Amino acid sequence: MFKHCIFVLTQIHIYNLKMASFKLNAKKFIVIALLLFAIGLTAIWYIFTVKFKDTSKEKSDFTITAIDLIKDFKKNDSLANIKYGEKVISVSGIITSVEKSDSSVNVKMNEKDSTSYIIFAFQEQHLADAKSIKEGDYVIIKGSCSGGAYSSILETEFITFKRCAISK
Secondary structure (H helix, E strand, O other): OHHHHHHHHHHHHHHHHHHHHHHHHHHHHHHHHHHHHHHHHHHHHHHHHOOOOOHHHOOOOEEEEHHHHHHHHHHOHHHHHHHHOOOEEEEEEEOOEEEEOOOOEEEEEEOOOOOOEEEEEEOHHHHHHHHHOOOOOEEEEEEEEEEEEEEOOOOEEEEEEEEEEEEO
C-alpha cells in the first residue's frame, strides 16, 4: 500500500509541475503576444503618419521630355519601370489637361495623336501652383515616378507620378 501512496503522490507532484509549467508558458505567451501587438501598432502608426520630403527640394535622377518618356514606356514598359520607378524625375512638356478639386490637382501631358499620357498628382504644399496652370502651358514638373502600365482595354500607355511640384 505504501508503494501506491508514493505512486499517487509522485503523480500529483508531476501534475502540479506540469500545471506550473503551463501557467508559466501561458504568461510567456501573453507577454510575447502583447509585445508583438505593440510592435505591430507602432509599425502601422509609422506607415500612416510618414511625411515625405518636399520633392521640389530633391535632386532629379532624370530630366526628360514628356514625349520621350512616353516613348520609353511604349517601347518596353518593363524596362522603363525598372529605370524610372520610384525615381525623382523632371518632366518637361505641354499641359493637355488639368483636373482640379478642393483637395487635389491632377495634371496630364500626352503626345499628339496618341491616347498615351502621363498624369501628375501634386503634393499638398504645391496645390496652389498646380491650380494656377492651364491647358497649353509649357511647364517642368518634378515628381516621383510610380511607374507605367499598358491598358489593353483602353489600348493606351499611362505613367503616373506622385508628390509632384512645378519646377521654376
